[in-house]
Amino acid sequence: MSFSDGHKFSDDSKQHLAQIIDNINAGIWEYNITTKDIKWSSGFYTVLGYEPGEIECSNHIFFEHLLYHQDKPAFLAALNQQQNTIAQPLQVRLLTKTSGYHWFESTVKKYHDETGQIMYGSIININQYKQAQTQAAYNDLVYNEAVKIAKLGSWEINTLTMGLSMSKQLYDIYELQNHVKLSLEEAISFFEPQHRPVIKNAIDNTVQFCQPYELELLFRSAKNNVIWVRAKGIPVIDDFGKCITIRGIIQDIDNKKRKNLALESSLNLLTDQNRRLQNFAYIVSHNLRSHTGNLQFMVKLHQETEIEEDRAEIFSHIKSISDSLNTTIDHLNEIVKIQTEIGNERTIIDFETLFNNITSALKSNIEALDAQIDHDFSKCPQISYIPAYMESILQNLLTNSLKYSSPDRKPVVKCYTLKERDHVYLIFEDNGIGIDMERYGDKVFGMYKTFHQNPDAKGIGLFITRNQIEALGGSIKVDSTVNIGTKFTIRLI
Amino acid sequence: MAAEKDEVRICLIDDDQTFTFGFKKLINLKGLSSSLLSFNNGDQAFQWLKNPFNRRQLPDVIFLDINMPVMDGWEFMREFAELKSQLGKKIAIYVLSSSIDLNDIYRAKKIADINDYIFKPVNEFQLSEIVNCLQNNVDHKKNCRYK
Numbered sequence: 001m002s003f004s005d006g007h008k009f010s011d012d013s014k015q016h017l018a019q020i021i022d023n024i025n026a027g028i029w030e031y032n033i034t035t036k037d038i039k040w041s042s043g044f045y046t047v048l049g050y051e052p053g054e055i056e057c058s059n060h061i062f063f064e065h066l067l068y069h070q071d072k073p074a075f076l077a078a079l080n081q082q083q084n085t086i087a088q089p090l091q092v093r094l095l096t097k098t099s100g101y102h103w104f105e106s107t108v109k110k111y112h113d114e115t116g117q118i119m120y121g122s123i124i125n126i127n128q129y130k131q132a133q134t135q136a137a138y139n140d141l142v143y144n145e146a147v148k149i150a151k152l153g154s155w156e157i158n159t160l161t162m163g164l165s166m167s168k169q170l171y172d173i174y175e176l177q178n179h180v181k182l183s184l185e186e187a188i189s190f191f192e193p194q195h196r197p198v199i200k201n202a203i204d205n206t207v208q209f210c211q212p213y214e215l216e217l218l219f220r221s222a223k224n225n226v227i228w229v230r231a232k233g234i235p236v237i238d239d240f241g242k243c244i245t246i247r248g249i250i251q252d253i254d255n256k257k258r259k260n261l262a263l264e265s266s267l268n269l270l271t272d273q274n275r276r277l278q279n280f281a282y283i284v285s286h287n288l289r290s291h292t293g294n295l296q297f298m299v300k301l302h303q304e305t306e307i308e309e310d311r312a313e314i315f316s317h318i319k320s321i322s323d324s325l326n327t328t329i330d331h332l333n334e335i336v337k338i339q340t341e342i343g344n345e346r347t348i349i350d351f352e353t354l355f356n357n358i359t360s361a362l363k364s365n366i367e368a369l370d371a372q373i374d375h376d377f378s379k380c381p382q383i384s385y386i387p388a389y390m391e392s393i394l395q396n397l398l399t400n401s402l403k404y405s406s407p408d409r410k411p412v413v414k415c416y417t418l419k420e421r422d423h424v425y426l427i428f429e430d431n432g433i434g435i436d437m438e439r440y441g442d443k444v445f446g447m448y449k450t451f452h453q454n455p456d457a458k459g460i461g462l463f464i465t466r467n468q469i470e471a472l473g474g475s476i477k478v479d480s481t482v483n484i485g486t487k488f489t490i491r492l493i
Numbered sequence: 494m495a496a497e498k499d500e501v502r503i504c505l506i507d508d509d510q511t512f513t514f515g516f517k518k519l520i521n522l523k524g525l526s527s528s529l530l531s532f533n534n535g536d537q538a539f540q541w542l543k544n545p546f547n548r549r550q551l552p553d554v555i556f557l558d559i560n561m562p563v564m565d566g567w568e569f570m571r572e573f574a575e576l577k578s579q580l581g582k583k584i585a586i587y588v589l590s591s592s593i594d595l596n597d598i599y600r601a602k603k604i605a606d607i608n609d610y611i612f613k614p615v616n617e618f619q620l621s622e623i624v625n626c627l628q629n630n631v632d633h634k635k636n637c638r639y640k
Contacts, residue, residue, distance in 0.1 A: 282594060286560065290509065290591035290613060297515045297614035304522060314518075317511045459562075 026124040031059070034116025038062075047104070047125050049097035068093035068101055078108040079119060091126065103130035144169075151252035157184060159207050159243050173229070173252055175221035192218035192226065199231055203246065210235040210243045216257060219250075228257035272470050273339075279463075280335055291325045331460050338389075338467045346384045351377035351417060354387075358395050365402050371411035373398070380417040380424050383492060389468040393426075396461040397488055401430035406483065424492045431485040435478070444478050501627045504530040504552035506538045506569065507589070508561040512613065516556070523617055525624045528552075534561040535569030542576060551582050553627050556589040556615075559597060566590070570604050577606065585627060587611055 019041075021028055027044025031037070038059055042052035048066070055061060067075060071092040078090050090108060093101040107121045147153075153170025157163070164184045171179050174190060184203070191199055195217040202213035212234040219229045233248030298321065302314045355375050359366065366373060383390070398413065405411035409431060418425040435444060445466040446459070469476050469490055480486040503526050507513050513531050520529055530552055532538035538555070541547055559566035566588060577584070588601045591613040601610045611619060 285594055286592045289593065290512075293591050293612075293614040294509070294511045294515065297519075298511065300614075301515055301518050301522070305518075310518070313514075317514055321511055 021122060026122050028120065028122050030118060030120040032116055032118050037115075044123060047123060048094060049099070054097075066094045068095070075106075081108070091130070094123070102127040152249050153251075154247070154249050155187075156248075157203070157246040159245060170250055173219075173221070173250055175223040175225065190219055190221065192220055194218070202231075203233065206233050206235050206246050207243050210237060210241070216253065227252055227254035229253060269473075276335070276339070276467060280332070284332070287328045288325070291321055291328060295321050295325075331464075334460075334464055335467065338464070338471050341386060341388060342471050344386050344388070346386055348382050349385050349387055349390050350382055351375075352381060354390060355394060355415065358391065358398060362395075362398060362402065365399075369402060369405055369411050371402060371405065371413060374412070374414045376414075376416040380419040383417075383424055385492065386472065389472065393465050393468055393490070396465045397428045400461055401428065401432055401486070404430075404432040404434075404486070406431065406433050422493075426490040426492055428488040428490070429485065430487075434482040434484055434486050435480040436482050437478075437480050441478075445476065500528055501526050501554065501624050502528040502530070502550065502552040503624070504532070504538065504555045505589075506532045506535060506555060506561070506566070507558035508533050509558065512558075516615070519615070519617060519620065523621055525621055535564030535566060535572070539564065539569060539572050539576070542573075542580065548581070551580060552584060553582075554585045554587065554623065556587050556611075559588060559590045559592055567600070570606060574606060585623075587623065589613060589615060 017028075021041065021043055023043070025043070025047060027047045028041040029044055030039040036059065038057055040057045045052045045054060055065075063072060074090060075092055089105045091103060091105055094104050096102050103126050104123045105126045106123045108119060109121060110117060110119045112118065147167075147169050151173065153173045154167040155170055156165050162184050164182060164187055166174075166179075166182065166187070168179070171177075174182075174187075176182075188196055188200055188203075195215075198215060199217060202211075202215060205211045206213060212232075214230065214232045216228060216230055218226060220226050230251040230253045231248065232251075233246050235243040236245040236247055238244045295318065298314050298318045302311060302318070305311055305314065352375070355377070359373055365371075394415075398415070401413045402411065412431045414427070414429040416427050418427065445462050466476050469492070472493070474491045474493060476491075477489045478486065479489070503520060505513060505516055507516075517529055517531070520526055530541070532541065535557075542551070557566045557569060564572075570586075573586070585608045586606055587608055588610045590597065590610070593612065598610055601607050
């Protein structure tokens, strides 16, 4: 028996073929449209879980009992197709004997013979494949949703070619609509300039030393949105321990990061205010106490002393205590004022004008010392600041430089501004007697801290200056060398 | 001079001129001692103590302020710890401060050379008790602690 006679199957060979097909877990059906004759191969029964002949082989059984009702239109459509078109395999659900509906793939073919038009086809159980496909589609959906919720994009770098491939979600973070292929350099160029070397370095380290990295960086998307992202990369190594691939993610953490930064800055603000409060409490506890203590002391002595001369002397001390008390209360008032004035309106201040006003107010001091006062505000001539603060800052620093000028040389004071990125700096330099930074470094801006036996030293000026600067979010730093000079660097904003 | 030798020598280190005046006055008034040294800050006192020519007139007790310019009380205690072995005499040290800051009090407690911490203004009973105790123990080299 041969399989074929030319290209035509004989009846025998068709049966033989059906037998073969039966063995591969598939079934064959045949339907004669003219005679309404229908035939199912034994494989047809088997794939549905029946013994051959266990159910009636009829159109009615097929359409009404086996075929899932929703798949009926598709099946009928396939049957009614034009004779010559090659039908696509059809996927339908058929009811099995014991395990419910299963997915089957069926072909539909037509031919004519002497009895009329005949249709035939095979059915193959594809349930496992279909289930796996459904599961995969579901997994995909879950993964995509999760990644979307996490605002996470993934990427991979082949370290041999340094070629970069990016996930669809990463393109979303980049806000690039057409998924144009980016080189590593191009991908890095989306990070803000100050963070580009950071990420570049991290990737280099991963390639060279297999070091994983996790960074939080500023990123500018194609649509010019600046966001904070978490960039994470891990090396994939070969059998020789060399990094062959870097796999990583970029996650949009803008919301959280900005909240964190806001929290951090309010924490700093609170810490500063707390420190000022502690300082305040300390002055109250120490300075006011020392004055009132002295007053009590003097009053007691006054009571116990009979000698008129002594009494007069004691009284003169009581007077000086009263003055000191007044001064201390003025100082406390100034500190309280810093807090209340923070909310005051900032105005545009012209450094040159203000500085000239201050130098002319201190003219007599400057002339008495024959001091040379240089200034240069060309780098940043103006600033938006609280006028009273700026005046007090400039005046305190200038007074300070004059007060601690060296008697051995002509005092030279330089005051200038600098602008760097978003910050404005005010620099104050003098050639005065300087401060021993090793000994007093951290105390320079403390309250009532004086380091020289200068009778004018009160230890309040720099304390107020620092408080004013910090109250507006700036900072002050001092560098000094004894007998060479002092340099104050102030970051105003 | 012989009488002076038996007397308790008192030293005050404080930059507060009013307090210094009052302290001296009180010592005089109560007749506690006629030997009273006073310095404006830690450095002045330290320079004086360091000078070998002053060895014979070393004080028995130092009353030390904390907040002072140039060299404060804490710095003085650091320098004193290194100097004391060369002095050949036990000097009692009392911190005398208007600070009621607990940090200052604990800090003083941790320094072994400090006998006690006294709040300003000093009262005469405290002062005479310390001086009298020292007077009694001038030969015994005992510590006096005000309770």
